[in-house]
Amino acid sequence: MDQGRAAVAPARARWALAVVPVLFTALFFLWPLGAIAARGLSLGAIGDVLGDGYTRSVLWFTFWQAAVCSAGAVVVGVLPAYVLARYRVPGRRLLLALVTVPFMLPTVVVGSAFLALLPASMHRTVPAVLLAHVWVNLAVVVRTVGTSVAQMDPRLGDAAATLGASPWQVMRHVTLPLLRPALWASSAVVFLFCFTSFGIVRLVGGPSHPTLEVEIWRRTTQSLDLRTAAALAVVQLVIVVGMTVVWSTAQARTATATAMRTLLRPRRARTAGQRALVWITVPATTAVVLAPLAVMVERSMCTAAGRHSLDAWRAVTGVGRALGTGGTQPVVADPWATVLASLRIALVATCIALVVGTLAACAIAYARRGGRLLDAGLMLPLGTSAVTIGFGLIITYNRGWYDLRGSWVMLPIGQALVAVPFVVRVILPTMRAIQPGLREAAATLGASPWHVWREVDLPVLRRSMGAGAGFAFAISVGEFGASSFLTRVGNETAPIAIGRLIARPSLLNLAQAYALATVLAVVTLVVIVVVDRLRGERGASF
Amino acid sequence: MTPTSRTNRLLVAMLAAVPFALVACGGSSSTSASSTSSTAGAATTAAATGAAGETITMLVYDAFTEPEVLKSFTQQTGITVRIAKGGDTGTLVNKAILTAGNPEGDVLWGLDNTLLSRALDTNGLFVPYASGELASLDPAATALVPNHEVTPVDTGDVCLNYDKAWFATNKIAPPTSLDDLIKPDYKGLLVLENPATSSPGLAFLLATVAKYSPTGFTAWWASLRANGVTVVDSWDAAYYNEFTQGGGGGKHPIVVSYASSPPATVIYAADPKPTEPTTANVSASCFRQVEFAGILGGSKHVEAAQKLIDFLVSEQFQAALPESNFVYPVRTGVALPDLFERFAKPIAAPLTVSPADIAANRDQWIAAWTKAVLQ
Numbered sequence: 001m002d003q004g005r006a007a008v009a010p011a012r013a014r015w016a017l018a019v020v021p022v023l024f025t026a027l028f029f030l031w032p033l034g035a036i037a038a039r040g041l042s043l044g045a046i047g048d049v050l051g052d053g054y055t056r057s058v059l060w061f062t063f064w065q066a067a068v069c070s071a072g073a074v075v076v077g078v079l080p081a082y083v084l085a086r087y088r089v090p091g092r093r094l095l096l097a098l099v100t101v102p103f104m105l106p107t108v109v110v111g112s113a114f115l116a117l118l119p120a121s122m123h124r125t126v127p128a129v130l131l132a133h134v135w136v137n138l139a140v141v142v143r144t145v146g147t148s149v150a151q152m153d154p155r156l157g158d159a160a161a162t163l164g165a166s167p168w169q170v171m172r173h174v175t176l177p178l179l180r181p182a183l184w185a186s187s188a189v190v191f192l193f194c195f196t197s198f199g200i201v202r203l204v205g206g207p208s209h210p211t212l213e214v215e216i217w218r219r220t221t222q223s224l225d226l227r228t229a230a231a232l233a234v235v236q237l238v239i240v241v242g243m244t245v246v247w248s249t250a251q252a253r254t255a256t257a258t259a260m261r262t263l264l265r266p267r268r269a270r271t272a273g274q275r276a277l278v279w280i281t282v283p284a285t286t287a288v289v290l291a292p293l294a295v296m297v298e299r300s301m302c303t304a305a306g307r308h309s310l311d312a313w314r315a316v317t318g319v320g321r322a323l324g325t326g327g328t329q330p331v332v333a334d335p336w337a338t339v340l341a342s343l344r345i346a347l348v349a350t351c352i353a354l355v356v357g358t359l360a361a362c363a364i365a366y367a368r369r370g371g372r373l374l375d376a377g378l379m380l381p382l383g384t385s386a387v388t389i390g391f392g393l394i395i396t397y398n399r400g401w402y403d404l405r406g407s408w409v410m411l412p413i414g415q416a417l418v419a420v421p422f423v424v425r426v427i428l429p430t431m432r433a434i435q436p437g438l439r440e441a442a443a444t445l446g447a448s449p450w451h452v453w454r455e456v457d458l459p460v461l462r463r464s465m466g467a468g469a470g471f472a473f474a475i476s477v478g479e480f481g482a483s484s485f486l487t488r489v490g491n492e493t494a495p496i497a498i499g500r501l502i503a504r505p506s507l508l509n510l511a512q513a514y515a516l517a518t519v520l521a522v523v524t525l526v527v528i529v530v531v532d533r534l535r536g537e538r539g540a541s542f
Numbered sequence: 543m544t545p546t547s548r549t550n551r552l553l554v555a556m557l558a559a560v561p562f563a564l565v566a567c568g569g570s571s572s573t574s575a576s577s578t579s580s581t582a583g584a585a586t587t588a589a590a591t592g593a594a595g596e597t598i599t600m601l602v603y604d605a606f607t608e609p610e611v612l613k614s615f616t617q618q619t620g621i622t623v624r625i626a627k628g629g630d631t632g633t634l635v636n637k638a639i640l641t642a643g644n645p646e647g648d649v650l651w652g653l654d655n656t657l658l659s660r661a662l663d664t665n666g667l668f669v670p671y672a673s674g675e676l677a678s679l680d681p682a683a684t685a686l687v688p689n690h691e692v693t694p695v696d697t698g699d700v701c702l703n704y705d706k707a708w709f710a711t712n713k714i715a716p717p718t719s720l721d722d723l724i725k726p727d728y729k730g731l732l733v734l735e736n737p738a739t740s741s742p743g744l745a746f747l748l749a750t751v752a753k754y755s756p757t758g759f760t761a762w763w764a765s766l767r768a769n770g771v772t773v774v775d776s777w778d779a780a781y782y783n784e785f786t787q788g789g790g791g792g793k794h795p796i797v798v799s800y801a802s803s804p805p806a807t808v809i810y811a812a813d814p815k816p817t818e819p820t821t822a823n824v825s826a827s828c829f830r831q832v833e834f835a836g837i838l839g840g841s842k843h844v845e846a847a848q849k850l851i852d853f854l855v856s857e858q859f860q861a862a863l864p865e866s867n868f869v870y871p872v873r874t875g876v877a878l879p880d881l882f883e884r885f886a887k888p889i890a891a892p893l894t895v896s897p898a899d900i901a902a903n904r905d906q907w908i909a910a911w912t913k914a915v916l917q
Contacts, residue, residue, distance in 0.1 A: 039640070108778065111779075112782060112783060112790060115783045115790065116783075116790060116791060120793060123783075124772075124774070202739070202775040202776060202779070203774075203775065203776070203779050203783075206773065206774055206775060206779075207736035207738070207739065207773050207774065207775045207916060208773075208916055214739070214775075218738060218739055220633075220636065221629070221630065221632040221633040221636055222632045222738070222739065223904075223905060224636045224639065224660060299789070299790075302789060303811075303812035304811060304812050307812075309812055311812040311813070312812075387633070390629075391636075391637065391640060394637060394640070394641060394646065395640050395641060398641065398644050399644065405646050484604060484627075484629050484633075485628065485629055485633070485637075492627075496604070496627075499604060500604055500605060502778045502782065503604070503605040503777075503778065504605075504806055504810060504868070505781050505788075505799060505800075505803045505806045505807065505810075506806050506807055506809070506810030506811060507788075507789040507807075507810075507811070507812070508810045508811060508812050509810050510782055510788075510789050510790075511789075511812075
């Protein structure tokens with residue numbers, strides 16, 4: 001690669017941006033995936049899989065439930081996104097952070113909390129899966145669209161209103177068209193997330209509704225049928241890439257160059273209509289987000305049939321006596337340490353994902369056609385089951401100096417692989433919305449590509465980067481699939497500990513799992529609030 | 543302009559901090575690793591063998607809990623044991639098969655009889671070792687591995703569990719056999735796991751294969767389906783969300799779980815602890831699982847690994863297994879903890895299917911089951 005000349009030739013500079021993301025994906029994803037494919041993939045297997053009626057029904061279910069869940073999340077999320085970004089509401093930041101919590105909770109916890117909320121007649125039904133998916137993914141819509149709302153030039157809407165447009169006309173002809181890239185971006189992320197969902201589908205949907213991801217997991221870990229598993233993995237990848245290209249095209253087409261360097265400050269709801277909007281949306285959103293979380297907290301105190309106590313909390317926080325008297329050790333020796341390990345590892349994963357994702361988003365936005373390829377390539381890990389990535393990594397990084405199988409580094413790398421596509425999706429709309437004229441002007445005035453990036457792109461990007469970092473963090477903290485492969489004694493994360501507590505039948509262990517999930521939720525809440533404050537409205541308020 | 547560039551600097555600093563964060567985390571984790579081994583080293587007093595100071599890695603499934611007595615192995619031999627968890631049993635074993643010859647660790651704990659044939663068919667997966675303790679182990683378990691590729695280390699039984707209070711309140715006799723489940727009295731009371739995605743689910747399917755023959759078991763399942771049965775995807779979904787004693791408001795008083803689940807309802811109960819379990823086993827419904835440990839081919843510590851295998855089947859270690867891992871000793875004559883002795887004795891005549899039969903038919907049986915119960 002011509003890194004050396006990057007500073008001289010702008011075209012080269014653009015490609016230099018792509019070096020890190022490309023290397024990262026090639027080393028930690030394509031190579032391991034290739035190793036797995038080499039063990040079992042054949043054209044015949046793909047033919048068999050596509051010809052099989054059962055697989056086709058699994059594929060169809062996976063597809064349509066993801067489409068419905070993506071549409072549902074956008075419909076439910078767009079109003080809170082708009083209101084929270086636009087109007088000054090007490091507790092706004094807290095609510096924004098709260099919405100993110102479901103996204104990072106271990107799926108085991110989400111699934112159980114949802115089952116507790118829903119009537120028994122809805123257990124193991126498709127509507128239950130859809131509801132749980134929408135709830136979990138609300139954060140994607142609220143945060144992605146919200147960032148876009150806050151970056152929208154308010155003068156456009158004001159001008160339309162001055163010229164006599166009704167609020168509805170402003171919404172339809174000004175606001176929605178401007179939000180379209182963000183709507184596309186969030187619907188894409190939600191679709192992919194639901195398409196590859198695993199734990200919630202198994203827990204809430206029961207055995208009659210497997211998704212492709214469940215089927216790949218089963219073939220790989222339960223029957224070691226790598227031939228079918230690899231074929232299914234390829235089918236899933238092709239669909240994910242296809243969808244990514246479609247979305248990326250739609251997004252690029254609808255991108256409008258309106259991004260502002262400063263965030264619009266939320267203003268007070270003035271008209272009666274605006275006030276009504278705020279007073280309906282905010283309590284409704286709060287109730288929807290809190291209901292399953294409340295169940296979680298209640299369960300953490302339910303330590304015996306019909307009785308509540310703080311025993312599980314004493315065990316988790318280390319206050320009071322430890323569990324398991326009489327020679328029995330507690331299932332998780334030091335729950336608090338697992339929370340710290342989760343945070344430490346998530347922090348590293350977030351840094352990796354942020355660097356790789358930001359560079360990639362810039363490279364994609366600069367380079368038109370090749371960019372789409374890179375975009376699709378980076379989405380691949382999201383469309384690959386954790387089990388495939390995990391198996392691939394252990395048969396790839398297995399010799400000599402690159403025998404990283406026991407290394408702690410693999411954990412954040414595995415998590416970052418899953419988080420990068422989210423970072424890219426969040427940053428890309430903003431990147432595309434930057435007026436190219438600004439960059440050209442800066443370059444004409446003699447700024448180096450690095451200078452242009454730092455002075456033109458970065459100031460606009462930093463909000464999206466904050467949002468991306470928040471996502472990456474939430475994903476890493478709650479990540480279970482890849483972690484269960486890569487975790488080692490000494491750095492067990494909280495989701496792994498929750499999984500182990502739930503593997504021992506007793507109410508107290510279950511309560512402890514919920515208490516640990518609650519701790520994780522609160523810690524994440526704090527981190528997100530801090531991240532939001534850091535990137536917050538400082539530019540506008542100074 | 544100033545606040546903007548300040549934030550920029552913050553971001554640039556954050557990006558620049560990545561390598562340091564990497565170093566910092568690496569440092570902390572290696573410190574903790576070395577501190578454990580040095581504690582172990584300090585505790586080494588009677589290290590008389592050439593293996594002293596060695597560290598070996600034992601790969602285990604996620605649910606494994608390391609018994610305290612493992613420390614005395616280090617005291618006796620000077621060998622430190624590092625535990626590495628690798629997913630559920632299926633994942634763990636399949637990973638080992640994929641990395642055969644270049645393993646992630648030295649000893650694998652947790653291969654079971656439903657996966658045994660697949661593992662033994664993989665060339666060079668294990669280094670055979672005939673422990674001197676074999677004569678003291680359950681002959682039914684050692685007979686499964688005549689060539690000593692792996693050594694049996696514990697047994698467990700997958701059984702129907704029922705909620706004692708529910709049956710008392712509703713004045714119905716608890717079930718005593720598989721036949722009972724298809725009677726009208728027990729209509730809709732059972733929740734169980736999908737054998738395609740759950741190991742206790744598979745074990746229970748095998749129990750019915752053993753009881754009703756490979757040709758007749760689907761008829762029993764069809765009757766069960768007609769009588770009402772709830773199927774979920776995993777053990778925790780069945781136990782916590784659907785079972786009446788699981789705490790999730792479940793409505794089913796019978797669940798497929800383990801023979802050792804009843805003692806857990808006492809051991810892990812909040813104070814004041816109940817004097818006896820709230821659940822009980824149906825002993826005629828149990829399928830025997832045998833777990834094995836083996837030395838992985840390609841290990842550079844074969845001699846130390848052999849010592850570990852000897853220790854794993856020693857009286858001291860075997861006696862600690864019920865309370866740490868809720869499994870039964872494979873060594874004969876090892877006393878059970880009181881709660882197990884009273885409420886969860888190992889089943890005298892469990893249902894079994896040979897590992898070779900399981901390997902040859904499992905996919906076909908699962909397919910037949912899916913057709914009879916789910917479709």
